[in-house]
Amino acid sequence: MTFAARRAAIAYAFLGIPLVFFVGVRFAPMLYMIAMSFTDWGLLRKTVHVVGLANFASIFADPVFLKSLVNTAKYAVLGTPTVIVLSLCIALILDRVPRGKGVYRLLYVLPYITPVVAVAWVWRWMFQSPPLGIINAVFVSVGLRAHEFLNSATQALPSILAVNVWIELGYCTIVFLAGMQTIPSSIMEAARMDGASGWQLLRRITLPLLLPVTLLLVVVEGIQFLRIFTQVYNLSYQALGGPLDSTKSATLYIYQKAFTNFDMGVAASASLVLFAIILAVTLVQLKLFDRRLNY
Amino acid sequence: MKRTRIGVILSLALFLGAAIAGQAADVTITYWQYFYQSKVDLMSDLIQQFEARNPGIHVEQVTFPYESYQQKVAAAVPAGEGPDVINLYYGWLPLWVKSGYLQALPQSAFSTARLAKTFYPFVAQSVSFGGKNYSVPTAVRTLALIYNKRLFREAGLDPNVPPRTLEELLADAKKLSKYDAQGNLVQSGLLMQPSGQGHVWIREVLFRQFGATPYSADGRTVTYDSPAGIHAFQWYTDRITKDKVGYPNFSTDDVTAFTAQKAAMNIDGSFRIATLNAVKNLEWGAAELPTYKGIKSNFASFWTNAIVSGISGAKLDAAVKFLAFLTSPEVQDQWLRKVGELPATPSLSERYQNDPVIRVFLKGLAYAHATSYVDEAGQRAILDDAVDEVNLKRTDPAAALDAAAAKEQKLINDFWKQGNE
Numbered sequence: 001m002t003f004a005a006r007r008a009a010i011a012y013a014f015l016g017i018p019l020v021f022f023v024g025v026r027f028a029p030m031l032y033m034i035a036m037s038f039t040d041w042g043l044l045r046k047t048v049h050v051v052g053l054a055n056f057a058s059i060f061a062d063p064v065f066l067k068s069l070v071n072t073a074k075y076a077v078l079g080t081p082t083v084i085v086l087s088l089c090i091a092l093i094l095d096r097v098p099r100g101k102g103v104y105r106l107l108y109v110l111p112y113i114t115p116v117v118a119v120a121w122v123w124r125w126m127f128q129s130p131p132l133g134i135i136n137a138v139f140v141s142v143g144l145r146a147h148e149f150l151n152s153a154t155q156a157l158p159s160i161l162a163v164n165v166w167i168e169l170g171y172c173t174i175v176f177l178a179g180m181q182t183i184p185s186s187i188m189e190a191a192r193m194d195g196a197s198g199w200q201l202l203r204r205i206t207l208p209l210l211l212p213v214t215l216l217l218v219v220v221e222g223i224q225f226l227r228i229f230t231q232v233y234n235l236s237y238q239a240l241g242g243p244l245d246s247t248k249s250a251t252l253y254i255y256q257k258a259f260t261n262f263d264m265g266v267a268a269s270a271s272l273v274l275f276a277i278i279l280a281v282t283l284v285q286l287k288l289f290d291r292r293l294n295y
Numbered sequence: 296m297k298r299t300r301i302g303v304i305l306s307l308a309l310f311l312g313a314a315i316a317g318q319a320a321d322v323t324i325t326y327w328q329y330f331y332q333s334k335v336d337l338m339s340d341l342i343q344q345f346e347a348r349n350p351g352i353h354v355e356q357v358t359f360p361y362e363s364y365q366q367k368v369a370a371a372v373p374a375g376e377g378p379d380v381i382n383l384y385y386g387w388l389p390l391w392v393k394s395g396y397l398q399a400l401p402q403s404a405f406s407t408a409r410l411a412k413t414f415y416p417f418v419a420q421s422v423s424f425g426g427k428n429y430s431v432p433t434a435v436r437t438l439a440l441i442y443n444k445r446l447f448r449e450a451g452l453d454p455n456v457p458p459r460t461l462e463e464l465l466a467d468a469k470k471l472s473k474y475d476a477q478g479n480l481v482q483s484g485l486l487m488q489p490s491g492q493g494h495v496w497i498r499e500v501l502f503r504q505f506g507a508t509p510y511s512a513d514g515r516t517v518t519y520d521s522p523a524g525i526h527a528f529q530w531y532t533d534r535i536t537k538d539k540v541g542y543p544n545f546s547t548d549d550v551t552a553f554t555a556q557k558a559a560m561n562i563d564g565s566f567r568i569a570t571l572n573a574v575k576n577l578e579w580g581a582a583e584l585p586t587y588k589g590i591k592s593n594f595a596s597f598w599t600n601a602i603v604s605g606i607s608g609a610k611l612d613a614a615v616k617f618l619a620f621l622t623s624p625e626v627q628d629q630w631l632r633k634v635g636e637l638p639a640t641p642s643l644s645e646r647y648q649n650d651p652v653i654r655v656f657l658k659g660l661a662y663a664h665a666t667s668y669v670d671e672a673g674q675r676a677i678l679d680d681a682v683d684e685v686n687l688k689r690t691d692p693a694a695a696l697d698a699a700a701a702k703e704q705k706l707i708n709d710f711w712k713q714g715n716e
Binding site: 043046124128129146151152153242243 | 395481490545547673684
């Protein structure tokens with residue numbers, strides 16, 4: 001065996017380990033899940049029968065599943081742009097801070113590195129109605145009306161969304177800051193010498209060159225919001241996605257079908273539907289951005 | 296010298312072999328329950344007592360957090376990795392029995408006649424399916440009106456005279472409620488938490504007091520969507536929307552609100568006695584559930600012990616002995632003293648007739664009903680949502696209750712429609 005061939009063999013051997021892991025832990029269960037979505041598999045059933053598309057028919061006839069899909073869309077459509085625009089603004093400002101950049105960066109990334117469950121419970125207490133919640137205490141002290149937040153069928157979803165935006169902000173800001181480091185300073189200097197204004201620098205140089213990073217974040221955050229679970233589970237009362245299913249995400253619906261009702265077949269079908277949606281959305285995002293990247 | 300050493304080794308080996316052989320005749324059974332400190336501690340004690348009396352039988356206790364208990368059970372039992380004896384909520388029994396994961400208790404030890412003689416009537420009804428008995432409880436639980444004596448005094452009410460009727464309850468609740476300048480409720484006169492015990496208060500108490508029957512005798516038909524039922528349901532929702540004496544999730548939940556002394560009254564279960572006693576500076580009392588038009592009603596429930604299917608021979612004999620021990624009068628007595636749950640055998644309650652708190656919960660048992668659930672969590676969520684519909688969306692109570700009844704009926708029908716396999 002030549003030296004090159006041996007090196008290649010060693011490389012493949014090392015790559016093989018994660019591959020086995022990936023196939024065993026990711027792909028095999030996924031294929032199993034796809035197969036199970038056409039059966040009536042239940043944790044408390046002794047036999048499994050193929051039921052064709054009956055599970056899909058039942059979830060699409062279930063108003064709660066449809067509502068959870070609408071809620072999931074709301075999380076993604078409202079959450080992704082919000083977190084990206086906000087984090088970009090923060091990154092641009094942080095990039096100009098001459099001193100203490102590290103401290104600010106740490107402050108923004110703290111929510112992201114704190115366990116989501118802890119974050120969610122702190123917010124849950126802050127959102128409480130009078131006399132407990134601190135947000136309402138501030139509202140009342142400045143003469144505003146107290147709000148119901150998590151207790152309201154209309155405000156609960158935006159409240160949970162706000163918490164998740166706050167959590168994701170740190171991660172996106174860091175990625176944007178890293179992206180800015182890759183913009184060659186020579187281009188900036190040349191533009192400045194040609195008399196470009198700060199606004200022109202931003203529009204013509206910084207933003208276009210950040211496009212690949214933005215694409216990455218849109219995809220990552222899009223997926224993040226589409227499969228939002230822990231926040232909803234911990235912020236809604238009794239972990240039910242209420243009140244009146246107004247905050248229930250598709251993932252929470254799947255969880256409840258699987259582990260409250262033990263209807264694994266139905267849960268698998270719902271997972272497959274969510275998988276298809278996430279795949280489609282991601283492909284569309286990649287396609288759209290890909291076209292714009294070829295300048 | 297050498298020979299003696301060999302002799303020692305040989306005799307040691309013989310001794311060990313005998314010990315191992317002796318152990319092989321022993322039986323070990325596994326018992327599962329969810330983690331609740333006082334229950335786990337007492338169970339460890341009880342297992343020692345049981346083992347001392349039944350040489351050759353070993354019991355191993357395994358516990359899981361309450362939140363994941365049912366999931367663990369559902370994942371382990373079908374896979375054959377579950378326990379031999381299992382502690383379940385009575386409301387889960389229909390699903391477990393239907394699925395075939397529990398075995399009927401032997402008639403020789405737990406005959407229907409013996410169950411009827413030993414336990415409250417609602418117990419025998421809830422553990423029997425198709426003429427066979429599937430489980431036996433140690434303790435039962437019931438509801439009472441619990442109230443904060445200090446807040447009663449503050450509001451100028453006599454802490455020794457709790458409300459006895461729904462009319463008095465309402466009048467006191469109004470006096471005990473406090474609001475800020477904006478009109479936000481800051482002290483709840485009466486907690487309205489359907490996701491806590493509120494849904495069973497409506498289901499088995501208010502419906503019956505207003506003249507409705509919640510379910511048909513076999514529990515398979517929802518019958519509470521009658522004019523009387525709507526009247527009862529509206530009585531409940533009016534306290535939230537009109538009188539504003541409480542609302543769902545006030546101060547996160549009813550137990551938090553009551554223990555934080557932000558609420559004066561709540562409807563809660565006997566399982567809360569130990570929790571409330573442990574709260575510092577909380578001066579609380581318990582009273583029988585308020586009557587309406589002279590009608591008394593209450594809701595009873597229990598955790599119960601069953602034997603998993605597929606257990607046979609010596610293990611089954613050991614499991615049956617263990618169940619008999621768990622339901623014995625002496626264990627029931629220890630259970631009440633250490634956990635605070637009421638004895639499942641009526642005659643044992645006599646000696647607690649002077650305890651001011653326990654007495655109240657015991658009285659409720661005499662006229663309590665246990666709902667025949669098919670899906671406890673699902674059925675609770677339906678009534679919970681109905682209250683939210685009225686509270687958050689201002690849906691007409693009659694329409695909300697009709698929709699709830701239809702949803703619950705569908706849930707029950709679906710449960711019985713699926714084949715027994």
